Amino acid sequence: MEALRQVERWPCAHAAVAVVSPGGLEASHGEPEHRFAWASVTKLATALCVLVAVEQGLLGLDDPAGPPGATVRHLLAHASGLPFEGTAPIAAPGSRRIYSNGGFELLAERVAVAAGVPFAAYFEAVWGFPLAGSAAAGVEARLAALVTVASELLAPARISPRLLGQAATVQFPGLAGVLPGFGRCEPNDFGLGFELRDAKTPHWTGARNSTSTFGHFGASGTFLWVDPGAGIALACLTDRAFGDWAKDAWPALSDAVLAERAQRHRRP
Numbered sequence: 001m002e003a004l005r006q007v008e009r010w011p012c013a014h015a016a017v018a019v020v021s022p023g024g025l026e027a028s029h030g031e032p033e034h035r036f037a038w039a040s041v042t043k044l045a046t047a048l049c050v051l052v053a054v055e056q057g058l059l060g061l062d063d064p065a066g067p068p069g070a071t072v073r074h075l076l077a078h079a080s081g082l083p084f085e086g087t088a089p090i091a092a093p094g095s096r097r098i099y100s101n102g103g104f105e106l107l108a109e110r111v112a113v114a115a116g117v118p119f120a121a122y123f124e125a126v127w128g129f130p131l132a133g134s135a136a137a138g139v140e141a142r143l144a145a146l147v148t149v150a151s152e153l154l155a156p157a158r159i160s161p162r163l164l165g166q167a168a169t170v171q172f173p174g175l176a177g178v179l180p181g182f183g184r185c186e187p188n189d190f191g192l193g194f195e196l197r198d199a200k201t202p203h204w205t206g207a208r209n210s211t212s213t214f215g216h217f218g219a220s221g222t223f224l225w226v227d228p229g230a231g232i233a234l235a236c237l238t239d240r241a242f243g244d245w246a247k248d249a250w251p252a253l254s255d256a257v258l259a260e261r262a263q264r265h266r267r268p
Contacts (some may be wrong), residue, residue, distance in 0.1 A: 003256035005028035008247055009086045012221065012240040016143040019257055020150040020233040028143065036237035038139040038146070039218030043104055044050055045149050046135045047076055047193020048146065049119075049126050051167060058114035061192070066106050069093045076192040077171035082106075097177025097188040101136035104193075108135035126158060128173050137218070143237055146224060150233035153215075153226045167192035168214045168228070180219075181242060197225075208253030217242065224249060236239040 007015040016030035038045075050072065053059055061073040070080040070093040081089035082100040091098060108119035115122050123131040129145040132138045139145070156164045170189045177188035177245055179195070182202055188198040196206050197213040203216050210229030217223035220225070221238035234257055 001028035001257065001260060003253065003260045006249070006256060007236075007238075007254050010238065010240065011245055012238040013236040015236070017237070017253070018143055018147050018235045019261070020154060020235060021123060021231060022151075022155040024151060025147055026232065028147075030237075032141070032143045034098070034237075034239075035140050035142055036222060036239060037220040038141065038216075038222050038237070039137045039220035040101075041216050041218040041224055042131070042135070042137050042139040043148070043193055043221045044153070044224060045139060046104055046108065046123070046131075048149070048152060048158065049123050050076060050111055051163055051192065052126050053114060053122075055159050055163060059110060059267060065212065066103060067093060072107065072110065073192065075100075075107050077190045078103060078177070079172045079175060079190075083258075094172050095175075097172075097175040098188060099178065099180055101134065104136035105134060111140060118142055131151070131198050136165070146222075146235040149265055150224055150226065150235050153224075154231070155235055156247050168196070168212070168226075168247075170196060170198075177255075181217075181247075196258045204209060204246065204250050206251040208258040210254045217246075217250075221246060225254070227258070230261065232257075232261065 004017050014034045018028040019026045062071045065072045066075050066080045066087040074080040074093045078099050080103050081093050082092040082103045083090050086102050112119040120131045127139050131142045168191045174187050176186040179185050189198045196216040205225050212225045215225035219242050221240040224235045226233040
């Protein structure tokens with residue numbers, strides 16, 4: 001896919017990108033064997049592990065978890081009242097959208113207790129690749145691992161389509177909050193571990209992305225979005241920290257990929 005060649009002009013020493021469809025890898029470019037730090041894109045894989053535990057009956061979305069009054073659902077949706085780091089709440093559950101690494105680390109602890117194994121072992125059993133550190137930001141892996149996550153989000157095998165649909169639906173609608181790197185959003189919609197594009201602007205996805213697009217980006221210069229309207233996912237790993245360069249480059253890449261794919265599908 002020609003659009004993917006845009007990454008050659010990015011200010012990165014290393015990059016790898018892939019377009020994924022329900023049938024698997026559709027196109028890729030860059031350095032697939034390089035190991036990249038995923039940063040917060042890890043949260044997509046961790047959230048799916050939590051949902052696997054829900055499917056297995058190990059815990060429920062509305063089980064108490066985290067601060068008093070909060071649940072597994074609150075933690076997944078960044079609505080527990082916990083701050084970015086730490087376990088001392090700064091708001092009542094369900095009152096604000098506060099992006100929280102600490103909430104994901106608590107989720108990992110809950111899954112570990114319920115499953116009777118360390119969360120890193122549970123994570124690797126689910127995905128087949130390791131968690132190197134925090135459940136919020138610890139994965140370091142090659143592009144193929146992120147393609148595996150993208151494939152699950154397009155055509156789930158580890159969880160049911162019903163649960164995936166719930167995860168990609170707004171949880172605690174109407175909550176305002178700060179989208180890291182982009183500022184305050186009213187509302188700042190999240191699903192169960194997934195950031196939802198909806199009508200947010202500016203945004204790290206493209207203008208051509210449908211409002212149903214969901215995914216996550218990471219401070220290490222990484223992202224994964226899934227656009228149910230287009231039926232594809234775009235996975236991106238780089239070694240350049242997120243910054244102003246990404247705010248221009250990522251939407252441009254997303255729009256180019258969606259435009260090229262739409263053009264191909266219009267051909268007789």
